[in-house]
Amino acid sequence: MFHKILIANRGEIACRVAATARRLGIQTVAVYSDADAKAKHVQVCDEAVHVGGNTPKESYLQWQRIIAAAQATGAEAIHPGYGFLSENEDFAKACSEAGLVFIGPPASAIQAMGLKAESKRLMEKAGVPLVPGYHGKDQDPVLLHSEADRIGYPVLIKASAGGGGKGMRIVERSEDFSAALQSCQREAINSFGDDNVLIEKYVQRPRHIEIQVFGDQQGDVVYLFERDCSVQRRHQKVLEEAPAPGMTAALRKQMGEAAVAAAKAVGYVGAGTVEFIVEQPGGYDKPEEMRFYFMEMNTRLQVEHPVTEAITGTDLVEWQLRVASGEPLPKTQAQLQLTGHAIEARINAENPDNDFLPATGHLRIYRKPQASAFEVSDVRVDDGVREGDSISPYYDSMIAKLIVRGNTRDEALQRLDEALAQLHIVGLANNVQFLRRTIKTPSFAQAKLDTALIPREAEQLFNQTPWPVGFSIAAAIAHTLNQEQVTAKDGDPFSHHDAWRAWGAAKRFFLFTKDDQKYIAQLSYLADGLHLRVDTQGKSAQQVFDGPFSYSATADALQLNLAEHASQVHVYRSGQTIDVFAAAGHDSLVSVDPLLQSDEHAESGRLTAPMPGKVVAFTVQAGDAVKKGQALAVMEAMKMEHTILAPKDGVVAELLFAPGDQVMDGAELLSLVAE
Missing domain, CATH: 2.40.50.100 (RNA polymerase II/Efflux pump adaptor protein, barrel-sandwich hybrid domain)
Incomplete structure (x- = not known):
């Protein structure tokens, strides 16, 4: 086993590898960019080396600096994580030439499977079914357009060297092909330095099912069952689960053996994923009619590997370290057993209601559910950030991964919803509430899965509010009243905000805005308690709420009683912005100070x-x-x-x-x- 390794990555995967290495008694070296100087992965490793500027091209892709850092710190091996250099054959070769172990497959396997077109030709020779398409080397735009017309629309343009949903475009009509090709090639050259593409028939009602494979230096390869990654936006995965719902034992064995054959064909060593597109010609309720086609092989550990760990009771990073050090696979195929059901949700800094536009900002509040870190458990959070950190524009938008496990899929779904409800993020747009809505849709709950699930369920997923605005306003006022009581000074009656009057009932007014609508709330202190009335402001004012109101404070929450309905809420305020969390979801609004209020109009044009x-x-x-x-x-x-x-x-x-x-x-x- 190694004494010291360098982790050539950042974020949650760097923290994940460091945690396993520490458990095995292996020292770790982190590398970091200017933007990541104070990042979590730098703090959790034993040593850290600066490798460049903010962007990946200036830092994490500078493999010469990374190799030099490994040599300077005495590391024996380099773990590439996923993304960045993990599937770079030149980097793998350079590690070997420098006397360092690359904790991944040999460069020859990366090369064979790295280009989608080449890998498909290899699989075609091996007899693995392929989706109809064009995988040729001739990249003349006129030829590509004619091939798309021949295949028939819709077609999918894919960057040959791509991955992670980058460099992919669905084209519905021939007249849209040229513009889509140019956009795909621009994104491909920017992300991978290679603008070659392949074209495939866009399979209708497709599922994305992948097989986790693992090989050792002795030539043995096993498959650790499958993951369903069909729920996607922008061709990037949102939810992953294992095992795949509706998978028959026969199809599981057939796909697993095909994946092992693919890995053996290229002399594969380490963790890898063989991805298949699965057609459902008979519909969602006829899994026995499903047909699978080879899509690509990812020659690295995948983001969604924790669900495989959860159902097999394994630590795949530990397997990587053991295999890279020359040890045989920890388990044979016969020893691998599938137990329970696991689901992973990717927590991203993005705005689902604005076409999933990535968000940057400050994690002012980051409260996680009760969970373990990087272990097989019922609830697990893998992250590379802490409360107070910032999400920068230089890297991807993932904040964390939330993984749950249950004895059944229904139990795992319930556990995931509960864990998402306990996840409070304030400071930037995120997809937590979108995820909660997604797992409650009929399509996901009933396992009617395909890659079009999100657009199919759009009416239930986008621009939704968890409750009437009056509830959020009441929670905001309860928070204000509680804070006033907390800050009141004992023995000083003038510091108490209890609305005591010698004569008559006291009234207070609060102003709020939400989604460009203004609200006025009137709080009345009556003999039998508080009374709240909320109305919209404007020419056609409407009443939003009118009824009794009370609250009580617990150690970390408020018990809100609104018109005989009790709810526990968590309220966070930053300046004028107020965020409200409850079991049903999350909402935010703005408290308006009348003394500061002004009518500002955005400049037109x-x-x-x-x-x-x-x-x-x-x-x-x-x-x-x-x-x-x-x-x-x-x-x-x-x-x-x-x-x-x-x-x-x-x-x-x-x-x-x-x-x-x-x-x-x-x-x-x-x-x-x-x-």
Whole structure:
């Protein structure tokens, strides 16, 4: 076993590897960028080495610096984590040439499976079923367009060197192909340095099912069953579970053996995942009719590996370390058993209601459910952040992974919802409530799974509120009253806010805004208790709530009693923003100080960056007439492209940046004037 390893990654995977290494008595070395100087993974490792600037290209992709750091600290091996250099064959070769063990497959296996087109040709020779498509080397745009027409729409354009949903576009019509190809190639060259693509028939009602494989240096390979990763947005996974619902024993064995054959064909060593697209021609209730096609092999540990650990009782990082040090596989195929059901939810900094736009910001509140860290348990949280940390624009938007396990799928679902309800994040947009809604949809709850689940259930998933606004306002007022009592000074009657009057009933007024609507709340101190009335403000004012109101404080929460309905709530206030958490969900609103209130109107004709990032391209020039909804610019942030659309008809007056420029959140990109 190794004495010291260097972890060539960041975030939760670096913390995950460090935790297992520490348990095995292995010292760890972290590497970090300027942006990650105070990151959690730097703190949990025994040593840390600075490797460059903020962006991955300046730091975590600088493999010469990483190898030098390993040599300088006396590390014997390098664990690449996932992403960054984990599937870089040149890096794997360089490690070997430097006398370092690369904790992953041999460079030859990475090369064989690294390019999607090449791997598909390899699988075709091995007799593994493939989705109809074009995997050729000729990348002439005219040929690619004709091949797409031949295959038949819809088709999927995929970056040949891609992964993680990057460089992928669904094309529904022939006339949209050229623009989609160019966008896909831009994203591919930016993410992978390779703009080659392949084209495949877009399978209808598809499931994404992958097989975890593991090989050792003695030539043995096993499969640790399957994971269903069908629930996706932007072709990136949102929820993963193991085992796959509805999987028959025969199909499991068939797919597992095919995955092992694929791994053996390239002399695979270490952890890998063989991904299949599974067609359901007979519908969701006929698993015996499912057909599978090889999609790709990820020659690394996957983000979703904890669900496999949960159902097999294994530590796959420990397996990696043991196999890389020359030990045989800890278990044979016959010794591997599948027990229970596990689900993983990816907690991301993003706004689901705004096309999952990545978010940056400060984790002002980050309260996690009762869970273990990096262990097989009923509830587990894998993260690389702490309360007070910031989510930067330089890396992906994942905050944490929440993994639960139950004896059955229904038990795991209930446990996941409870754990998500206990997860409180304040300071930036996130997908926690979206995840809770997703697992409660009929499609997910009844295991009617395919990659179109999210758009199919859109009405239940987007722009939802967990309760009437009056509840949030009542919780905010209860928090204010409780804070006033907490800060009151004993023995000083003038510091108490109990509305005592010598004569008559006292009334207090509070102003709030939510979703551009203003509300006024009147709190009356009556002889028999408090009474709350909430109305909207404006020409057509409407009553929102009118009834008795009371609260009591516990150690870390408030018991809110509103019109004979009791709820436990957690309320967090930052400046004027108030966040309310309860069992049913999360809501936020703004408390308005009348002395500071002003009527500010956004300047018309301005188009601003919705997040920090890089301007990729402008699709218009100064003087061009544009229509509402027309694409004006393309931005890249957190490894994804985002198109900026015209909010109205007009004429482009001026472009204020050039392609390649880095811009801040809210920066004005161009201006429009009326025609």
